[in-house]
Amino acid sequence: MFKKVFPLSAILSLRFLGLFLVLPVISVYALELEGSTPLLVGIVVGGYALTQALFQVPFGAMSDKIGRKPTLLVGLVIFLIGSIICAFTSDIYTLMVGRFLQGAGAIGSVIAAMISDLVEEEIRGKAMAIMGASIAMSFALAMGLGPVLGAKFGVGFLFTLTAVFAFLAIILLFTKVPTPPKIKHTYHAKAKISDILKDPNLLNMIIINAMQKGLMTVAFVLIPIILTSDDFAWQKSDLYMAYMPAMVFGLAAMGPAAVFGEKYNKPKEIFLLSIALFIGSFLIMGLTSSSTLFIIGVVMFFIAFNMMEPLVQSMVTKFAKVHQKGAALGIANSVAYFSTFVGGTSAGLLWGMSDRETIGVSIAAVAGIWLLWTLKLQNPTKYSHLYISQDDIDISKLENLENEHIAEWYINESENLVIVKYVANAIEEEVLKGKISK
Numbered sequence: 467m468f469k470k471v472f473p474l475s476a477i478l479s480l481r482f483l484g485l486f487l488v489l490p491v492i493s494v495y496a497l498e499l500e501g502s503t504p505l506l507v508g509i510v511v512g513g514y515a516l517t518q519a520l521f522q523v524p525f526g527a528m529s530d531k532i533g534r535k536p537t538l539l540v541g542l543v544i545f546l547i548g549s550i551i552c553a554f555t556s557d558i559y560t561l562m563v564g565r566f567l568q569g570a571g572a573i574g575s576v577i578a579a580m581i582s583d584l585v586e587e588e589i590r591g592k593a594m595a596i597m598g599a600s601i602a603m604s605f606a607l608a609m610g611l612g613p614v615l616g617a618k619f620g621v622g623f624l625f626t627l628t629a630v631f632a633f634l635a636i637i638l639l640f641t642k643v644p645t646p647p648k649i650k651h652t653y654h655a656k657a658k659i660s661d662i663l664k665d666p667n668l669l670n671m672i673i674i675n676a677m678q679k680g681l682m683t684v685a686f687v688l689i690p691i692i693l694t695s696d697d698f699a700w701q702k703s704d705l706y707m708a709y710m711p712a713m714v715f716g717l718a719a720m721g722p723a724a725v726f727g728e729k730y731n732k733p734k735e736i737f738l739l740s741i742a743l744f745i746g747s748f749l750i751m752g753l754t755s756s757s758t759l760f761i762i763g764v765v766m767f768f769i770a771f772n773m774m775e776p777l778v779q780s781m782v783t784k785f786a787k788v789h790q791k792g793a794a795l796g797i798a799n800s801v802a803y804f805s806t807f808v809g810g811t812s813a814g815l816l817w818g819m820s821d822r823e824t825i826g827v828s829i830a831a832v833a834g835i836w837l838l839w840t841l842k843l844q845n846p847t848k849y850s851h852l853y854i855s856q857d858d859i860d861i862s863k864l865e866n867l868e869n870e871h872i873a874e875w876y877i878n879e880s881e882n883l884v885i886v887k888y889v890a891n892a893i894e895e896e897v898l899k900g901k902i903s904k
Contacts, residue, residue, distance in 0.1 A: 470584040471593045473642035474577050475600040477538070477635040481545060482601050484628025485514070485568065486608030488621060495621040500557040510562050512807045515683075517569030519803035523659075526575040526796020530789065534580040534646050538573050538639055545571030546632035553625035564625075572803075575795035582783040582791055583646040586851065597779075603717075662794050667785045670843040672798045674737055675778045677836050678771060679802040680809035681744060684829060685767050687813035688751070692822060698757055708764045716768030723773035733777045734845045741837045743770035745830045752826010784846045788876045849873060852886040852898055859884050860904045867902060869893065 488495075496507040529537040548567025555561045578597070585593040616624055662668050693700040693708060723740075727733040743766045750763030779795065786794035816825050856877060864884065867875060871892040877884050888898060 470644055471581055471596050473638050473644075474581055474584075475597045477542075477638050477643070478574065478577050478597060479600040479604045480631040480635045480638075481542070481571075481573070483604040483608055484549065484624075484631045486605050487612040487615070487624045487627065489608070489612065492621065495616075496558060496561060499555070499561060502558040506558045506562065510558065510565050512810060513562060514565050514569035515803045515807040515810075517566045518572045518574075519800045519807070521570050521572035522575050522800035522803060523793065523796040525572045526579065526799075527793050529576040529579055530791070530793060534576055534583065535639065535643065537576050538580075538643075539636065541571040541573035541576065542632055542636050542639065543571075545573075546629050546636075549625050549629035549632055553622050553629060568628075569803075572799070575799040578779045578783070578795050578799075579791045580643075580646055584644060593780075597776075601775075605713075659793065659797060662786070662790060662797055665785060666842070667844055667846070668782065668794055670840065671778065671782050671785060672801050673836075674774070674840065674843075675782075675798045675802045676805035677833075678740075678774050678778065680805035681767075681829070681833070682771060683806050683810035684813040685764075687810050688817065688825070689764060691817060692751065693757075693760070695822075697755070697822065698760065700757075708761050711761065712764045712768035715765050716772035719769045720772040720776055724776040727777045728780065731845055731848050733781050734840070734843050736773055736777055737840055737843065738837065740770040740773045741833055741840060743767070743773075745833045745837065748826045748829040748833065750826075752823050752830070781846065787874055847873070848890045849887050850890040850895070852884075852888065852895055854884050854886075854899060854902070856882045856884050858904060859902055863902045872898075 492511060496502055496510050525537055525541060528540075545568055548564045548569075548571065551564030551567060552561055555564060581593050581597065612624065615627075663672075689708065690705055692698065693705060723736050727736045747763045747766035747770065750759055750766065754760050754763065778798075782794050782798050783791050813825075816828070820828075856879075864875065867886075869888075871889040873887040873889070875884065875886040884902070886898060886902070
C-alpha cells in the first residue's frame with residue numbers, strides 16, 4: 467500500500483508546501499506591488515480558494531472520463547505556470563492572475579480518487595491518513611521556513627521554489643506513480659450531481675468537509691490576531707509556542723482516529739467527538755483570559771481538525787458508487803474550498819464588528835447546530851469484496867446479479883478481475899461465487 471500511496475502523497479505535499487510557504491508573507495508582499503489596494507490584496511490571498519472551489523468538480527469529473535494521470539498532469543502544469551507568473555510579477559493584477567491559476571490546478575480530489583482506485587477499501591482509511599499526515603507535515607514545515615526564506619531571499623524566490631516543486635511533482639507522476647487499474651463499472655449513466663446531493667450520507671459528508679475547512683480558516687485568522695492583541699500581547703515571534711504543541715497533538719490524534727473510524731467502522735462517533743472539541747476550543751479561545759488555557763483551546767482545535775481529516779475523504783469514497791468517486795470528491799472539495807474562503811472572510815468581518823467573547827460563543831453556537839445535524843449521519847455499511855478472475859465468470863449471470871445485500875460490481879480490466887461489493891455476514895462468499903461462476 468505504501469508504495470502506491472507515497473508518490474501521490476508526495477505530489478500533493480509538494481504542491482501544498484509551495485502554497486503554504488507564501489501564506490505568512492504574501493499579504494505584506496502584495497501591499498508593496500504597483501496598483502495594490504487592501505481589497506485587491508484580499509482577493510489575491512482568498513482568490514486561490516475560490517478558483518480551487520470552481521475547478522474541483524470539473525477536474526474530478528474529467529479524471530473519471532480521461533483518466534487520473536492525464537488529469538493530474540494538466541493540473542500540475544497549470545499550477546506551475548501560475549507559480550512562475552507569481553514569481554516574476556511586479557504589479558498586483560499579474561499576481562492576482564498567477565494566484566488564480568495556482569488555484570485552478572485543482573488536483574486534490576483527483577489524487578484522492580486515484581488512491582481509492584489503487585488501494586482496497588478495507589485499508590483506504592490508512593492510505594488517506596498517510597495523505598493527510600503528509601499535508602500536515604508540509605504545513606508545519608512551511609510555517610517555519612516561509613518567513614525565514616521570504617525575509618532572506620524575497621517572496622519571488624518562494625514562488626520560484628513552488629514552481630520547482632510543481633516540476634518535481636510532474637517527474638514523480640511519470641516515474642513513481644503506478645497506473646491505476648482500468649475500471650469497467652456496472653453503470654451506463656454519467657455521475658450526476660443531483661444523484662450525489664440526493665444521497666443523504668454523501669450530503670452529510672459534504673457538509674462535514676465544508677464546516678471543517680471553514681472553521682480552519684476562521685481559526686487561522688483569529689488565533690494570531692487574538693494572541694498579538696492587547697488581551698495577551700504576544701509578539702509575532704512567539705506564535706510558534708501555540709502552533710507547535712497544537713501540531714504535535716493534532717498529528718498524534720490522527721492515527722488513532724483513523725484506526726477507530728475505519729477498523730471499528732465508527733466514523734460517526736469520531737466526527738461527533740471532533741465537533742464537540744471544536745465547540746470547546748472556540749468557547750475557550752473566546753472566553754479565557756489565560757494564555758495557558760488559550761493554548762489548550764488551540765490544541766483542542768487541531769486535535770479535532772486532524773481527527774476528521776483522514777476520515778472525510780475515505781467516507782466520501784465509501785458512500786459513492788464506483789462511477790461517482792471523482793465527481794463526489796470534486797463536489798466535496800469544491801464546497802470545502804468555497805467554505806475556506808467564506809470562513810476567512812467571515813472571521814475578518816466579525817473581528818471588525820464584534821468582541822472576542824461574542825465571536826467565540828457565536829462560532830461555538832454554529833458548531834452546535836452542526837453537531838445536531840451530524841446526528842443524522844449513518845456509519846457506512848460494512849462491506850466485503852469478492853475478487854474473482856474474469857475468466858471464471860459467466861458474464862450473463864453477472865449482469866443479472868441482483869440481491870439486496872450486493873451494493874455493486876465492477877471489472878478491473880487491467881488485472882482481469884471481477885470485484886463484487888457485498889454486505890459482510892449477509893452472504894457467504896462461496897454462495898456468491900456460485901451465482902456468477904461458469
